[in-house]
Amino acid sequence: MTFDNSDDADIIEGDIFISVERVRENAQDLGVSFRDELHRVMIHGVLHLLGYHDKDLLSQTAMRAKEDHCLSLRTF
Numbered sequence: 001m002t003f004d005n006s007d008d009a010d011i012i013e014g015d016i017f018i019s020v021e022r023v024r025e026n027a028q029d030l031g032v033s034f035r036d037e038l039h040r041v042m043i044h045g046v047l048h049l050l051g052y053h054d055k056d057l058l059s060q061t062a063m064r065a066k067e068d069h070c071l072s073l074r075t076f
Helices: 020-030 034-049 057-072
Strands: 002-004 014-016
Touching: 002 034, 014 034, 020 034, 034 057
Parallel strands: none
Antiparallel strands: 002 014
8 A cells, every 4th residue: 555645746655565475376376486476566565656547548658667677677
């Protein structure tokens, strides 16, 4: 869950709450590593703070593409 606490459009401030149990379940269900799913969830929360939404199919697709791009930047 992500909570945007920004009062100023120029400052990003918020809280991201992640359920480790849910990440573990999702990783198993999706056939990906726990680390990869955790990173995706973290990126997803940051994208919400940056103004991305995922309420409809079009925005979900755009957010998933941005998540994939961010994940591809990892060097480990």
